[in-house]
Amino acid sequence: MVQAYNFLGSWQLFPEKGNYEWGTRPKSGIYQIEAIDNRKAIRIHQSWVTLENESFVSDYLVEADGEIHPSENVELAHEVQVHFIDTVNMELHFYKNSQTFLHITHEILPNGFLKITQQGTHSNGEGYTNTEVFHKQMSVLPYGASAAGAIVKATEEGVIRHKALTAMEEQTHMQLEQIRKQIELLAQPAQEIHQRKELSKLIYSAKLSFKPEIGQVYYLYEKNDNTHTLSLISPTEWGAGMPYKKFVAAVQLLADHTWKERPL
Structure with missing residues (x-):
């Protein structure tokens, strides 16, 4: 699981940086990738909030040895495959009737952001591509979120937790912004004194x-x-x-x- 190291952790969504050909643009989201001890497997936790304030969460486990394995959720997919191309590129393939219907790529960008590209096919055969960009959180949260999730299931617990997370993010962002402005205000007179x-x-x-x-x-x-x-x-x-x-x-x-x- 050495190649998975860069991907592990909690990632916070940049809603404004995404491009969505299917579905609506979320206003917030967390995407968490966790390694499973003593197994070549990863667990992906996801949750996000839509612009209409609807909250969704999903959680699925996938073997990460590059082989095709039966899916935990046959309603989602019959088989799943995880392939680490290198330390900055990871692919997920979801199969139904031996055909790929959902392909998700994960790419660590040079600036450290995580870019997730979701390429899927509708039931009518029409394809779509959704792209999202995330930044890594300093602390690891007990669950994750993203609009790029394959399993979509709304839960009351997820709604409560995500609302609490959103409130926490807004408060800490406001506090950090206040500190940043205070630093800028102090920096100007300090520069004048130096001059x-x-x-x-x-x-x-x-x-x-x-x-x-x-x-x-x-x-x-x-x-x-x-x-x-x-x-x-x-x-x-x-x-x-x-x-x-x-x-x-x-x-x-x-x-x-x-x-x-x-x-x-």
Whole structure:
């Protein structure tokens, strides 16, 4: 089961990234793949909520040795086959009367997402393809969900658990979003303080022929020898006769003795 390692765990659906030729787009879902101890088998738990707030769950066990095996649920399929192509590609085949009627591919994308493509056939022989994208959850939940499930069965227990899961996801997402915004708000003044610090170090290493006053605006220049000097004269007052190599910035001394750049 080494090849199954990357697939194991709980995956949360990106509803907006899916493409559905059959069925309706779900608004949330979890897809969980679990290895069965001491067996070459995997259990796939699924549940999802439709846009109409209908909840569905399913659970099935499949042998994962690449061979065709009888299905646990003959109403779903007569036989099932799981094949790991490599560590990032897995295929499920569902057979009826020795014919594949449902083919599900699992692909771990370079960004770590799980892409599930479901190719099936309606009773009238018309084919369809549904594609879904999931991201891996940090914690493993006691059950999973997806709209790509082969077995579809609504249960009261599944509805209750999925509603609780959805509420938990919404609350934690809101809390994390609040923290992210707080970090962004803190990052801006921190960047401004860092800029003032670097500017202040440059000014205090410059030549000062007078004592700067708090609140006063001064003008920082770079001299021909690449050193710096502070002046009361703005670059517009020098005209064409500016004696320095270049003008750097207009600066103001603050009460905490740091310097802030000001508009010229």
